[in-house]
Amino acid sequence: MSENSKSIDFMIKSAKIESAQITDSDLILIDKVIQDFAPEIAFLYQIREDESEELQIKTGRLHENRILGIVLKFYLEGRTKITTGDVEQEYKKYFKEIARSTISTYLNMLKKESTLYKEREGRIVYYIFYEDPPDGIKPFWFTRLFCIVPAYFDRALHFAKLYNNAETFINQYIRKIRSGEKEILLRNFKFLTGLIILNIFKNRSSKCILCQFSKREIYSQIEELISVAIKDRSDVLPEEMINEFINLYSEIPMFDGKDVKAEDMENEIKEKILKYADTYKKDLEFQIMVSNRRKDLRLKQKEALEN
Numbered sequence: 001m002s003e004n005s006k007s008i009d010f011m012i013k014s015a016k017i018e019s020a021q022i023t024d025s026d027l028i029l030i031d032k033v034i035q036d037f038a039p040e041i042a043f044l045y046q047i048r049e050d051e052s053e054e055l056q057i058k059t060g061r062l063h064e065n066r067i068l069g070i071v072l073k074f075y076l077e078g079r080t081k082i083t084t085g086d087v088e089q090e091y092k093k094y095f096k097e098i099a100r101s102t103i104s105t106y107l108n109m110l111k112k113e114s115t116l117y118k119e120r121e122g123r124i125v126y127y128i129f130y131e132d133p134p135d136g137i138k139p140f141w142f143t144r145l146f147c148i149v150p151a152y153f154d155r156a157l158h159f160a161k162l163y164n165n166a167e168t169f170i171n172q173y174i175r176k177i178r179s180g181e182k183e184i185l186l187r188n189f190k191f192l193t194g195l196i197i198l199n200i201f202k203n204r205s206s207k208c209i210l211c212q213f214s215k216r217e218i219y220s221q222i223e224e225l226i227s228v229a230i231k232d233r234s235d236v237l238p239e240e241m242i243n244e245f246i247n248l249y250s251e252i253p254m255f256d257g258k259d260v261k262a263e264d265m266e267n268e269i270k271e272k273i274l275k276y277a278d279t280y281k282k283d284l285e286f287q288i289m290v291s292n293r294r295k296d297l298r299l300k301q302k303e304a305l306e307n
Contacts, residue, residue, distance in 0.1 A: 069147030199250030
């Protein structure tokens with residue numbers, strides 16, 4: 001076993017321990033969906049490894065990078081004003097917890113650098129982007145400033161909620177069009193939504209490789225393993241579905257993805273998933289049959305290796 005493989009194996013074991021300690025309802029929901037849809041990458045998708053934090057170097061820039069990533073996550077939700085408390089709650093959700101005073105210090109440093117500015121309403125102090133985050137920029141330059149972890153996890157949560165409520169949407173759809181095979185539509189809706197979530201985490205890993213603070217070899221392996229899980233579930237699907245739907249909805253707006261939090265987008269997304277679930281029934285049936293065989297094989301291989 002290579003050193004990198006040993007590192008991945010160790011981190012998966014650590015991630016299992018951390019997963020058992022997750023109390024945030026949002027992260028628990030994402031985890032349940034991954035366990036259901038792609039158990040072979042369970043625990044792997046959530047690994048967050050930062051070399052700077054481990055070696056205790058450049059931690060100031062690392063904290064700023066993460067804090068700006070949290071502000072970005074709120075920005076993509078349509079919340080332009082955030083408080084120190086908002087950042088504190090999100091920080092401990094995604095990263096090792098740091099003191100509120102530390103967060104306050106770095107928010108004020110970002111203000112001095114003119115990256116953020118302050119606005120006071122009574123006793124509440126809000127922090128706001130001095131300039132809107134850039135669109136269409138190369139991920140390498142974007143990750144120099146913004147940690148993308150909160151934005152991608154939040155996007156995954158959006159689709160995890162759709163996955164979890166799939167039956168409700170299918171019932172509404174069948175009542176509306178007065179036809180449709182419920183079990184097939186439900187299976188296809190969950191499959192497409194799960195595939196988007198896998199792509200979200202692959203995209204997240206591909207950006208983390210570019211981050212100045214990351215363990216690049218680890219994220220490269222994670223991206224590769226998630227890519228295998230995606231290929232197992234998509235290689236016989238029509239290219240139109242992959243390029244015009246899956247890829248578009250699994251990327252954040254900064255990198256030409258759809259803004260899923262925009263007004264009326266939730267209905268558009270549900271209708272789009274239902275359209276593909278209904279229109280491509282035969283393609284999805286064949287893909288799911290192939291995918292299930294591969295998933296069983298991967299799990300058997302994983303169990304054999306563990307034993």
